[in-house]
Amino acid sequence: MDGNVVVYILSDSIGETGEQVAKAAVSQFNTEKYEVRRFPYVTEEEQIIEILEEAKEERSIIVFTIVIERLKKFIVEKSKEYNIPAVDLMSPILDAIETVVGFEPKRESGLIRKLDEQYFKKVEAVEFAVKYDDGKDTRGIKKADIVLVGVSRTSKTPLSMYLAHKNFKVANVPLVPEVPAPAELFEKDTKRVFGLIANSQKLNEIRQERLKALGLSNNANYASISRIEEELEYSKKIMEKLQCKVIDVSNKAVEETAGIILEIMKHNFGDDYGK
Structure with missing residues:
Protein backbone atom coordinates (compact mmCIF):
# COMPACT_ATOMS: atom_id res chain seq x y z
CA MET A 1 0.00 0.00 0.00
CA GLY A 110 -25.98 2.56 21.86
CA LEU A 111 -27.40 -0.77 23.06
CA ILE A 112 -24.00 -2.34 23.65
CA ARG A 113 -23.04 0.62 25.83
CA LYS A 114 -26.21 0.12 27.84
CA LEU A 115 -25.33 -3.55 28.24
CA ASP A 116 -21.83 -2.61 29.42
CA GLU A 117 -23.30 -0.16 31.92
CA GLN A 118 -25.61 -2.87 33.23
CA TYR A 119 -22.67 -5.26 33.54
CA PHE A 120 -20.56 -2.82 35.56
CA LYS A 121 -23.58 -1.98 37.72
CA LYS A 122 -23.95 -5.66 38.50
CA VAL A 123 -20.25 -6.06 39.33
CA GLU A 124 -20.46 -3.05 41.64
CA ALA A 125 -23.54 -4.49 43.36
CA VAL A 126 -21.88 -7.90 43.87
CA GLU A 127 -18.76 -6.25 45.32
CA PHE A 128 -21.03 -4.22 47.62
CA ALA A 129 -22.83 -7.37 48.84
CA VAL A 130 -19.50 -9.03 49.65
CA LYS A 131 -18.13 -5.97 51.42
CA TYR A 132 -21.21 -5.44 53.58
CA ASP A 133 -22.08 -9.08 54.19
CA ASP A 134 -22.97 -10.27 57.69
CA GLY A 135 -22.71 -6.83 59.29
CA LYS A 136 -18.96 -6.53 58.58
CA ASP A 137 -19.27 -2.77 58.13
CA THR A 138 -22.43 -1.03 59.29
CA ARG A 139 -21.65 1.97 57.08
CA GLY A 140 -23.07 -0.09 54.23
CA ILE A 141 -26.56 0.21 55.70
CA LYS A 142 -26.75 3.88 54.76
CA LYS A 143 -25.56 3.25 51.18
CA ALA A 144 -27.63 0.13 50.50
CA ASP A 145 -30.67 -0.07 48.23
CA ILE A 146 -31.92 -2.96 50.36
CA VAL A 147 -31.04 -4.06 53.89
CA LEU A 148 -31.72 -7.60 55.10
CA VAL A 149 -31.88 -8.45 58.80
CA GLY A 150 -32.35 -11.79 60.52
CA VAL A 151 -30.80 -14.47 62.67
CA SER A 152 -28.09 -16.78 61.39
CA ARG A 153 -29.09 -19.17 58.56
CA THR A 154 -32.08 -17.24 57.27
CA SER A 155 -30.52 -17.02 53.76
CA LYS A 156 -29.30 -13.44 54.15
CA THR A 157 -26.05 -13.94 52.21
CA PRO A 158 -27.40 -15.95 49.23
CA LEU A 159 -30.33 -13.56 49.01
CA SER A 160 -27.94 -10.58 49.02
CA MET A 161 -25.97 -12.12 46.15
CA TYR A 162 -29.11 -12.94 44.17
CA LEU A 163 -30.39 -9.38 44.52
CA ALA A 164 -26.93 -8.05 43.63
CA HIS A 165 -27.25 -9.86 40.30
CA LYS A 166 -30.40 -7.81 39.82
CA ASN A 167 -28.21 -4.70 40.28
CA PHE A 168 -29.28 -3.92 43.85
CA LYS A 169 -26.74 -2.94 46.48
CA VAL A 170 -27.61 -5.07 49.50
CA ALA A 171 -26.28 -4.99 53.04
CA ASN A 172 -27.24 -7.73 55.46
CA VAL A 173 -27.12 -7.56 59.23
CA PRO A 174 -27.21 -10.55 61.61
CA LEU A 175 -29.43 -10.16 64.69
CA VAL A 176 -27.94 -11.69 67.83
CA PRO A 177 -29.40 -11.13 71.34
CA GLU A 178 -25.97 -10.42 72.85
CA VAL A 179 -25.07 -7.80 70.21
CA PRO A 180 -27.07 -4.55 70.01
CA ALA A 181 -28.55 -3.88 66.56
CA PRO A 182 -26.55 -1.10 64.83
CA ALA A 183 -27.94 2.41 65.20
CA GLU A 184 -27.76 2.86 61.40
CA LEU A 185 -30.59 0.34 61.05
CA PHE A 186 -33.02 2.61 62.83
CA GLU A 187 -32.03 5.55 60.64
CA LYS A 188 -32.72 3.68 57.39
CA ASP A 189 -35.89 4.17 55.36
CA THR A 190 -38.03 1.31 56.69
CA LYS A 191 -39.31 0.62 53.14
CA ARG A 192 -35.82 -0.58 52.25
CA VAL A 193 -35.43 -2.92 55.23
CA PHE A 194 -36.61 -6.54 55.16
CA GLY A 195 -36.69 -8.89 58.13
CA LEU A 196 -36.15 -12.60 57.49
CA ILE A 197 -37.50 -15.24 59.85
CA ALA A 198 -37.91 -19.03 59.71
CA ASN A 199 -39.49 -21.64 61.92
CA SER A 200 -37.25 -22.97 64.67
CA GLN A 201 -37.36 -26.59 63.45
CA LYS A 202 -36.17 -25.61 59.98
CA LEU A 203 -33.36 -23.49 61.43
CA ASN A 204 -32.40 -26.32 63.75
CA GLU A 205 -31.94 -28.66 60.77
CA ILE A 206 -29.98 -26.09 58.78
CA ARG A 207 -27.70 -25.21 61.68
CA GLN A 208 -27.02 -28.86 62.50
CA GLU A 209 -25.95 -29.40 58.88
CA ARG A 210 -23.76 -26.31 59.09
CA LEU A 211 -22.03 -27.60 62.24
CA LYS A 212 -21.54 -30.98 60.62
CA ALA A 213 -19.95 -29.33 57.58
CA LEU A 214 -17.56 -27.50 59.90
CA GLY A 215 -16.70 -30.76 61.69
CA LEU A 216 -18.26 -29.58 64.95
CA SER A 217 -20.68 -31.31 67.31
CA ASN A 218 -24.29 -30.75 66.38
CA ASN A 219 -25.12 -30.55 70.06
CA ALA A 220 -23.68 -27.02 70.22
CA ASN A 221 -25.92 -24.32 71.69
CA TYR A 222 -25.97 -22.65 68.24
CA ALA A 223 -28.23 -25.42 66.93
CA SER A 224 -30.41 -25.97 69.99
CA ILE A 225 -34.14 -25.29 69.63
CA SER A 226 -34.23 -23.17 72.80
CA ARG A 227 -31.37 -20.96 71.58
CA ILE A 228 -32.96 -20.59 68.13
CA GLU A 229 -36.31 -19.63 69.64
CA GLU A 230 -34.60 -17.06 71.85
CA GLU A 231 -32.87 -15.54 68.80
CA LEU A 232 -36.08 -15.51 66.77
CA GLU A 233 -37.98 -13.80 69.57
CA TYR A 234 -35.27 -11.17 69.81
CA SER A 235 -35.18 -10.66 66.02
CA LYS A 236 -38.96 -10.22 65.85
CA LYS A 237 -38.79 -7.50 68.52
CA ILE A 238 -36.11 -5.67 66.51
CA MET A 239 -38.16 -6.01 63.31
CA GLU A 240 -41.23 -4.70 65.08
CA LYS A 241 -39.22 -1.74 66.28
CA LEU A 242 -37.95 -1.15 62.76
CA GLN A 243 -41.48 -1.51 61.37
CA CYS A 244 -40.03 -3.33 58.40
CA LYS A 245 -41.61 -5.94 56.15
CA VAL A 246 -41.09 -9.44 57.60
CA ILE A 247 -40.78 -12.48 55.35
CA ASP A 248 -40.89 -16.08 56.55
CA VAL A 249 -38.29 -17.93 54.47
CA SER A 250 -38.88 -21.37 56.03
CA ASN A 251 -40.16 -23.01 52.85
CA LYS A 252 -39.09 -20.49 50.25
CA ALA A 253 -36.33 -20.71 47.67
CA VAL A 254 -34.01 -17.70 47.46
CA GLU A 255 -35.56 -16.75 44.10
CA GLU A 256 -39.04 -16.73 45.64
CA THR A 257 -38.01 -14.50 48.55
CA ALA A 258 -36.18 -12.19 46.13
CA GLY A 259 -39.32 -12.00 44.00
CA ILE A 260 -41.36 -10.88 47.02
CA ILE A 261 -38.78 -8.22 47.90
CA LEU A 262 -38.63 -6.90 44.34
CA GLU A 263 -42.41 -6.69 44.14
CA ILE A 264 -42.50 -4.70 47.38
CA MET A 265 -39.68 -2.42 46.17
CA LYS A 266 -41.57 -1.81 42.93
CA HIS A 267 -44.74 -1.02 44.89
CA ASN A 268 -42.83 1.33 47.22
CA PHE A 269 -40.68 3.14 44.68
CA GLY A 270 -42.22 2.64 41.23
CA ASP A 271 -40.69 1.12 38.13
CA ASP A 272 -37.18 2.41 38.88
CA TYR A 273 -37.38 0.61 42.25
CA GLY A 274 -36.09 3.75 43.90
CA LYS A 275 -32.69 3.38 42.26
Missing part, protein backbone atom coordinates in the same frame (compact mmCIF):
# COMPACT_ATOMS: atom_id res chain seq x y z
CA ASP A 2 1.65 3.19 -1.15
CA GLY A 3 0.92 6.47 0.57
CA ASN A 4 -1.38 7.25 3.43
CA VAL A 5 -4.88 5.92 3.85
CA VAL A 6 -7.38 7.46 6.24
CA VAL A 7 -10.12 5.26 7.66
CA TYR A 8 -13.14 7.24 8.80
CA ILE A 9 -15.20 5.48 11.46
CA LEU A 10 -18.80 6.67 11.69
CA SER A 11 -20.98 5.45 14.52
CA ASP A 12 -24.29 6.32 16.15
CA SER A 13 -22.67 5.15 19.41
CA ILE A 14 -19.04 5.54 20.50
CA GLY A 15 -17.47 3.78 17.50
CA GLU A 16 -15.11 1.42 19.32
CA THR A 17 -16.25 -1.62 17.32
CA GLY A 18 -15.59 0.07 13.98
CA GLU A 19 -12.18 1.28 15.10
CA GLN A 20 -11.06 -2.15 16.30
CA VAL A 21 -12.22 -3.86 13.10
CA ALA A 22 -10.54 -1.21 10.94
CA LYS A 23 -7.24 -1.56 12.81
CA ALA A 24 -7.42 -5.36 12.55
CA ALA A 25 -7.97 -5.07 8.79
CA VAL A 26 -5.18 -2.55 8.21
CA SER A 27 -2.77 -4.75 10.18
CA GLN A 28 -3.08 -7.33 7.38
CA PHE A 29 -1.27 -4.93 5.03
CA ASN A 30 2.41 -4.16 5.12
CA THR A 31 2.07 -0.51 5.97
CA GLU A 32 2.26 1.84 8.89
CA LYS A 33 0.96 4.74 6.82
CA TYR A 34 -2.61 4.87 7.93
CA GLU A 35 -4.78 6.95 10.18
CA VAL A 36 -8.07 6.12 11.88
CA ARG A 37 -10.44 8.98 12.61
CA ARG A 38 -13.41 8.16 14.74
CA PHE A 39 -16.68 10.13 14.63
CA PRO A 40 -19.00 8.98 17.42
CA TYR A 41 -22.68 9.84 17.94
CA VAL A 42 -23.45 10.56 14.29
CA THR A 43 -27.19 11.23 14.29
CA GLU A 44 -27.73 13.82 11.54
CA GLU A 45 -27.29 13.80 7.77
CA GLU A 46 -25.44 17.14 7.99
CA GLN A 47 -22.71 15.48 10.07
CA ILE A 48 -22.28 12.80 7.42
CA ILE A 49 -21.92 15.38 4.63
CA GLU A 50 -19.27 17.27 6.62
CA ILE A 51 -17.28 14.05 7.15
CA LEU A 52 -17.53 13.05 3.48
CA GLU A 53 -16.43 16.52 2.37
CA GLU A 54 -13.30 16.05 4.47
CA ALA A 55 -12.79 12.45 3.35
CA LYS A 56 -12.96 13.23 -0.39
CA GLU A 57 -9.76 15.28 -0.10
CA GLU A 58 -7.77 12.21 0.97
CA ARG A 59 -7.28 8.56 0.13
CA SER A 60 -10.00 7.39 2.41
CA ILE A 61 -12.40 4.62 3.36
CA ILE A 62 -15.63 4.97 5.29
CA VAL A 63 -16.37 2.30 7.87
CA PHE A 64 -19.67 2.62 9.68
CA THR A 65 -21.50 0.85 12.49
CA ILE A 66 -24.75 2.76 12.20
CA VAL A 67 -27.95 0.78 12.71
CA ILE A 68 -30.48 3.56 12.15
CA GLU A 69 -31.85 2.67 8.71
CA ARG A 70 -32.29 6.25 7.43
CA LEU A 71 -28.67 7.21 8.21
CA LYS A 72 -27.28 3.94 6.94
CA LYS A 73 -28.93 4.43 3.53
CA PHE A 74 -27.78 8.03 3.43
CA ILE A 75 -24.14 7.02 4.00
CA VAL A 76 -24.30 4.35 1.29
CA GLU A 77 -25.84 6.73 -1.28
CA LYS A 78 -23.60 9.72 -0.51
CA SER A 79 -20.41 7.63 -0.40
CA LYS A 80 -21.16 6.49 -3.95
CA GLU A 81 -21.68 10.10 -5.02
CA TYR A 82 -18.35 11.07 -3.45
CA ASN A 83 -16.70 7.96 -4.92
CA ILE A 84 -15.46 6.85 -1.49
CA PRO A 85 -15.53 3.13 -0.57
CA ALA A 86 -17.91 2.54 2.33
CA VAL A 87 -18.11 -0.58 4.49
CA ASP A 88 -21.22 -1.39 6.51
CA LEU A 89 -20.06 -3.57 9.41
CA MET A 90 -23.40 -4.19 11.09
CA SER A 91 -25.86 -5.10 8.32
CA PRO A 92 -24.42 -8.50 7.29
CA ILE A 93 -24.47 -9.87 10.83
CA LEU A 94 -27.85 -8.29 11.63
CA ASP A 95 -29.31 -9.86 8.46
CA ALA A 96 -27.83 -13.25 9.36
CA ILE A 97 -29.23 -13.16 12.91
CA GLU A 98 -32.62 -12.00 11.61
CA THR A 99 -32.72 -15.02 9.27
CA VAL A 100 -32.10 -17.37 12.21
CA VAL A 101 -34.35 -15.80 14.86
CA GLY A 102 -37.14 -14.79 12.49
CA PHE A 103 -37.67 -11.22 13.66
CA GLU A 104 -36.16 -7.83 12.92
CA PRO A 105 -33.45 -6.13 15.04
CA LYS A 106 -34.33 -3.13 17.22
CA ARG A 107 -32.07 -0.82 15.20
CA GLU A 108 -31.53 1.22 18.33
CA SER A 109 -28.20 2.97 18.79
